[in-house]
Every structure is written in C-alpha cells, then in structure tokens.
Amino acid sequence: MSALGDLDQRVADCRACPRLVRWREEVARTKRAAFADWTYWGRAVPGFGPSDARLLILGLAPAAHGANRTGRMFTGDRSGDVLYRALYDVGLASRPTAVSADDGLTLRGVRITSPVHCAPPENKPTPAERDSCRPWLVEELRLLRPTVRAVVVLGAFGWQAALPAFAAAGWEVPRPRPAFGHGTRVALDGPGGPGGPDGLGGLDLFGCYHVSQRNTFTGKLTPEMLRSVLREAADAAGLPTVDEGRGGGVVG
C-alpha cells in the first residue's frame, strides 16, 4: 500500500474528537429518509485522488448526508454536484457526477481533501476540532509535496485552517498571513526558499468561494467563476484543461 493509502486508512479509523464521532455515527444510524436504504459510511472521510496529484482542492468538512454517507469527499450532495461538474467541464474528472464511492469516477492530477475529516453538526467544527485534525492535513501535504504545485481552497474556514498546515509541512507562508478572498492567488515558496534546496518546489494557493448551496443558489459563486479558478490553478500546476462544451472529461 502507498504511504498515502496508509494515511487514508488511518484517517478513516480516527476517533480523536468525541463530539464529531458521536454526531457522524448518530447521523449514520438515523439517516435521512431519502437514503433509508443506504449503509452510511459514518466514519472520518479520507482524501480522494491520486498520490501524485499536482493540484489539491481543500474544502471544509464532510457533509452529514453527503460524504459521511458515501465515504468519499464531496460525493452525494449538492456541493459535490457543483464541484465535480466543474472539474469534468475543464477536463479534470472522468464524469460529471459523483454519486457513490464505486461510481467509477476518477480525477486527473487532482486530489480533494479537507482540513476536518468528520461531518460536524451544522457544518461547524470547533476551533479545537479543527486543530485536532490538522496533523492529518500536514501529513497529507508532506506526502504530496514532491508533486503538488497548486491548491484551491474553498472558503475562508478552509483558508484559515490550511495556512498553518502549509507552514508545518514546510512551505513558507507570508507574514502577516494573506487574507482569504475569491480569486486571491498567493505564492508559497518551497522548503528553504524558491524551488527549495531539496528540489521540492513552491506552490500557488488560490482562494475560491465554497461550493455550498448558500453560495451557488444565490449566484455568489457561479459555475463560470468556479471553472475559471480551476483553470487558473490547473495551469499553475501544469495540468492541461479543456473548454466546457467540447466534450469535457479526462483528456490526455
């Protein structure tokens, strides 16, 4: 098993946050009526995507009846519908929908993870829970360091949670810390400076409004805004993209 595969398994077994463990398991027991015949995942949800990803997408935390049900990041809820559709449109996902962990969806050069791996009540992890989960993100970043060159952070919570993790994983985060904004782009030098003495490079961090229903239903985040950030980040990561309406899907 790869080091990242091993990490994913350890994340899935984590029970460090009592409130979140109680909540994710209670949701898995009581279910939502529409998913009554599902066996919910009900555990921590590890990252999804290849171990040599060049582009990382960072959300907030799994949704109670989305990833906490399916066991795969952003799979089975409205936020995921928007995100995977956009990834497909620019050629970074093999299909436009994400319904279950065995639906055959693959990502090209992209990995999706979150700074908190368990579904929180009201989508609100506490600062203590965020901090408890940070070592998982730091370890994931360290394992991705040889290849990852761009990161899209969805929303201000993810941004605040991510910056200390990037610093702990070896990148140089500017002081004062850059503020979150949609379209913000910040260059982080690699360990030891630009390019890094050990050949491990810097990366570009991109801010993007979260793909939550609150943002997408109100038009605060449109599909074109999302595609635009994904294209710019993919370009920074050295991943080719396609124009939507030209077939979409994985290229190359």
Ligand code: SF4
């Ligand atoms: S939120 Fe993170 S640290 Fe807390 S139980 Fe889940 S995986 Fe473990």
